[in-house]
Amino acid sequence: MSVCTILRMGDARLLALAQPVTDFADPGLNVLIDDMFDTMAETGGVGLAAPQIGVGLQVVIFGFEKSERYPDAEPVPQTILINPVITLMTEEEDLGWEGCLSVPGLRGEVPRHKQIRYQGFDPQGHVIDRTVEKFHARVVQHECDHLIGKLFPMRMRDFTRFGFTDVLFPELKQDP
Numbered sequence: 173m174s175v176c177t178i179l180r181m182g183d184a185r186l187l188a189l190a191q192p193v194t195d196f197a198d199p200g201l202n203v204l205i206d207d208m209f210d211t212m213a214e215t216g217g218v219g220l221a222a223p224q225i226g227v228g229l230q231v232v233i234f235g236f237e238k239s240e241r242y243p244d245a246e247p248v249p250q251t252i253l254i255n256p257v258i259t260l261m262t263e264e265e266d267l268g269w270e271g272c273l274s275v276p277g278l279r280g281e282v283p284r285h286k287q288i289r290y291q292g293f294d295p296q297g298h299v300i301d302r303t304v305e306k307f308h309a310r311v312v313q314h315e316c317d318h319l320i321g322k323l324f325p326m327r328m329r330d331f332t333r334f335g336f337t338d339v340l341f342p343e344l345k346q347d348p
């Protein structure tokens with residue numbers, strides 16, 4: 173288990189398409205997931221995708237009880253999601269502030285679909301199938317975007333709502 177270096181925006185590996193996991197028995201999968209949790213814990217993030225630590229596989233983790241980065245967000249169950257598929261349940265969008273460990277020190281207001289269904293697998297190969305909304309839906313859309321080479325600024329429409337976290341939210345515990 174180890175804390176890994178998080179790739180930052182500008183690194184071409186963050187723009188690549190991640191490949192599906194095909195071998196759930198590969199012990200390397202559990203090592204990857206442990207490394208991702210260690211790295212997420214170290215940085216106080218609410219989610220992390222494998223490509224952010226340079227591994228081009230469709231694995232994301234997310235979840236928190238209480239986030240210092242997002243103090244107003246409702247809790248999201250701790251989840252390991254492999255080979256995710258997202259189905260939009262509504263065309264309706266919400267605007268909300270996002271940051272990203274690969275875009276340190278910055279936040280932007282990003283439109284996301286309000287309600288989604290996500291399906292995929294846990295590390296034991298069991299099916300995960302949930303319909304969620306609001307911040308939970310936002311986190312999943314953000315993390316799964318990392319698997320298709322998208323970072324949150326690429327989803328923004330209004331760049332007057334983009335800036336440094338310490339300027340926008342001086343009261344927040346600052347990003348690493």
Ligand code: NI
Nearest residue numbers: 271272273274
């Ligand atoms: Ni991110």
